[in-house]
Amino acid sequence: MQLFYQADIVDGINLLDEEESRHIQKALRLTVGDTIRLTDGKGYYYEAQLAPNQGRSSAFKVLTKTRSPAPKHSIHVAIAPTKNADRIEWFVEKVVELGIQQISFVLCDNSERKTINLDRIEKKAISAMKQSGQYHLPMINGLIPYKQFVKTVKEEERFIGFVDEENPHRLKDLAKSKSSYVILIGPEGDFSEAELNLSYTHNFKKVSLGSTRLRTETAGIAACHILNLVNSH
Amino acid sequence: MQLFYQADIVDGINLLDEEESRHIQKALRLTVGDTIRLTDGKGYYYEAQLAPNQGRSSAFKVLTKTRSPAPKHSIHVAIAPTKNADRIEWFVEKVVELGIQQISFVLCDNSERKTINLDRIEKKAISAMKQSGQYHLPMINGLIPYKQFVKTVKEEERFIGFVDEENPHRLKDLAKSKSSYVILIGPEGDFSEAELNLSYTHNFKKVSLGSTRLRTETAGIAACHILNLVNSH
Structure with a gap:
């Protein structure tokens, strides 16, 4: 029904x-x-x-x-909007279906897209919540500069998705269950060196999401799914 | 490059x-x-x-x-095409990015879509393989009737995605690493009782993919991602 x-x-x-x-x-x-x-x-x-x-x-x-009780964990994905607006909306639909508590959009040094249509995005979120039979609509925050975002996060466990040869840490191994998480997902051109360094000073840990190179929206979906799996017993 | x-x-x-x-x-x-x-x-x-x-x-x-060595596991997702063709193509793009070895399309009792455009789907797969820097193109099989498909599978571990109150088994807990898997994902109207029963006689196990109700293409992506995570060490 x-x-x-x-x-x-x-x-x-x-x-x-x-x-x-x-x-x-x-x-x-x-x-x-x-x-x-x-x-x-x-x-x-x-x-x-x-x-x-x-x-x-x-x-x-x-x-x-x-x-309906809220889950014991809280997942917050902060993502640089993709160049193609459809991919942002798809990301929102999928993470709402999988289960997410907060979505933020961040403007990065290498961002190609500098605006988002928050109304359309909220409609997608409402539709995905209804479709998947959930009663909690995630909080969705408008686009703000990366530096401003990183300084104001409150979550206990902080991750930044970044794959390089020297990064053997996987999100699925580092995340503890029943915690509050925020994970940063960079734009098509990836995070700049300055952005990476700023995140480390705010206690973000660099994590890999898997063995393949993922598009921005896929990385966001994978991160949200991993954090849900860590909390599914 | x-x-x-x-x-x-x-x-x-x-x-x-x-x-x-x-x-x-x-x-x-x-x-x-x-x-x-x-x-x-x-x-x-x-x-x-x-x-x-x-x-x-x-x-x-x-x-x-x-x-480039092939992975030690093999993931095969057999899915009923969604009514909306875009959603099938998105599914293909995302599972290829995440890593998959074989995709099949099955015609179910409750399938609304009875045709697929295999050429377009193959193009999406090639593009996703290139984009994600992989060298193995998954095998993609055209639409065949569910009954025919179920009788011919060769994979060791066989799952059917189906959520009900009496199903506490999660794919992430049942799947062993380094194995060959096939998982069946049903159409919008779900599998029929006869289809479920036929799968059991061919040693398929009913599994849940998470705590929320997922759309067909999201369930396919989640299943593929879970099987990849089971094999990521």
Whole structure:
């Protein structure tokens, strides 16, 4: 059964936004008295009953509200947006499906793309959350300069994805379970020497994600998946 | 430095295909005497020198030929093509980047898509192999009926991705390292009961890939990544 999203859900009558309302009325052909399932993306799951439409908006009344516990770990991927915008959106869809708590976009010395469309990215995230039956929408932060980002991270375990011959440390071996993680993923042209050095002074550890050379978005997905596997028992 | 692909490379003078030739001449502006790197996708890596063009084709002569060892494990993902063709191509690009030995497409009871464009898919695979600096092109098999596929598999360890409440077995815990694996990934509407039962009679084990509900192509990527991680030491 389909899951709907509404950021703020109150006790009495709620109105769904136009897109979700159109879907309910035209595609699913649901009507007064029918039951729908919703999430607020903040960890709550609702069963609700459709009330009479108000104008074009579908209205609903909450029947039950259930809290879904947050995981004991927290994964934060900070990534340089790829040149091709589709690849960023794909990255977001896939990490939300796999499970992620926070996504940041960082502007690096070698970044070719200097803007992102945060609205489109948030829509992708909401759609992937609904599709994969989850009730927690990750926090998504707009593009900020790498230097600024690195100085403000709060996570306990800090990693920077960087492959070279002298780097035998694998993320899957270094990450401890039930921790909070942040991992930096560089642009197509990779991190600069200055960026690498700055990360070390802020206690980031250089890690490899596998034996092949990965595109930026694939590296981001692989990192998120590894950290989820470390926490799956 | 860029990697070129040519399936058959001989000792004397070789001609590159039109697309690679155009790239060499127009984009990279390489000329007689310049060095290029190639792979035949069969595990060999070549350094070669450009010879005078023959018509529109770039010509080259092999300088060195090096064998790149194949991994000690073998990963085969058999997947029902997704309704949306882009998602199949993304799946192929990502699993080739991560490392895979064989891809099969299977037609299931609940498959919505009944055809695939194998030419486009092979092009995606070649491009991902070059991009990720690998020298082994996975074998890619055209669409065949599920029942036919299941009866002919030769791999030692056989898995079928299927999530239900009674399935506590995780692929990452069941797969042994240095083995040959095949894993079946179902369509959007999932495997039918008959398909599940048929797989069990052919020694497939039901496995879960993680704690969230994944789209078909994401499940395929996750399975391939897990099997690679099991083999990364």
